[in-house]
Amino acid sequence: MSLSDDYGYEIRSLDSRIDDLETGLESLKTSFGYVDDLEYELRKIRSDVSDADDKADDVRNSIEDLEGVVRGQIADTDRALKKLTARIQVLEANLAAADKMPQADFDSFPASWRTLGELAGKSREARTMLLTPAERQSHSSSIRSYQEAVEQRDEQYSTVLTAAKSLATTAYGTTQHKQAAQAFLTSRQQADHFTRLAGQRAGLARRAQTALTQDRETRAHHAELIKEGEQAQKKLHWKLRMRISEALRNRALLPMWFVTVLGPVAPARDTESWLEAATSVLAYRVTYNITDHVLALGEQLEDDHPGRDQWRQELSKTLRRW
Structure with missing residues (x-):
């Protein structure tokens, strides 16, 4: 065999091995591709499981929240049922002894009481024309704010004048002259800034000053009425409170309009708050001569009565408790 034949054999052998390696490489690529697919699927499955866990946590949290709401509603319902049961029991007892029980008089009052209510009502209307403490504080x-801007402006202009005098009396190029020039430039910029700021705030400050001036004049004009009305209201409240307390002490039958919003008896808890609410409702009826036998506060008026409307809203909010 010749040397060329030996090399030919070796070359063919190498070619065969290269083919085998290429085949093996393709197989490995295929296998790796399959593994990559598996890893992708595995990552996707893990992501789906994680999302499912998060959703499960959200559902559990929602269920816990709902359970809390339901428990609260059940507790409220239980309290309402107990309160209703107590009221029914009292009403049944009252009906059984209706012939023997006195009637609470919450609808007829002496003329002097109504005079007190009328004066208190005028005082309340006058107070609605006054600024509230929050409004006065805002205006002040x-x-x-405007005055501070003006003070800052004037202070900066004073510094500008001082720097200008220094510039006029010092030699150009000296340290003192340079410092004066810098102070002049900085202060002038600040002065311009506070001048603009004061201008922006001037309009609001003028309106605030006007409002405070009008408020002082209104207070001075109605001061006596407001003071007398507040005293009348305190006196009327005391008289009405005594009448309610006496009716409760005598176990008198209460009017329908009273029972509708406040119940047939005073509650065991927050009795003082309940009594204050009852007194305020009665004062409202006396002040505005309410005679409605069903509606505690009477019908809503269409006319504009700021003091009365505000009081009515306050009472309506208070009565929701009872």
Whole structure:
């Protein structure tokens, strides 16, 4: 065999091995591709499981929240049922002894009481024309804000004048002259800034000052009425409170309009708050001569009565408790 034949054999052998390696490489690529697919699927499954866990946590949290709401509603319902049961029991007892029980008089009052209510009502209307403490504070803040800007402006202009004098009396190029020039430039910029700021705040400050001035004049004009009305209201409340307490002490039958919003008896808890609410409702009826036998506060008026409307809203909110 010749040397060329030996090399030919070796070359063919290498070619065969290369083919085998290429075949093996393709097989490995296929296998790796399959593994990559499996890893992708595995990652996707893990992601889905994680999402499912998160959703499960959300569902559990929602269920816990709902359970809390339901428990609260059940507790409220239980309290309402107990309160209703107590009221029914009292009503049944009252009906059984209706012939023997006195009637609570919450609808007829002496003329002097109605005079007190009328004066208290006028005082309440006058108070609605006054600024509230929050409004006065807001207006005062607006004025102070403007004044502060003006003070800052004047202070910066004073610094500008001082720097200008120094520039006029010092030699150009000296340290003192340079410092004065820098102070002049900085202060002038600040002065311009506070001048603009004061201009922006001036309008609001003028309106605030006007409002406070009008409020002081209104207070001075109605001061005596407001003071007398507040005293009349306190006196009327005391008289009405005594009448309610006496009716409760005598176990008198209460009017329908009273029972509808406040119940047939005073509650065991928050009795003082309940009594204050009852007194305020009765004062409202006396003040505005309410005679409705069903509606505690009477019908809503269409006319504009700020003091009365505000009081009615306050009472309506208070009565929701009972």
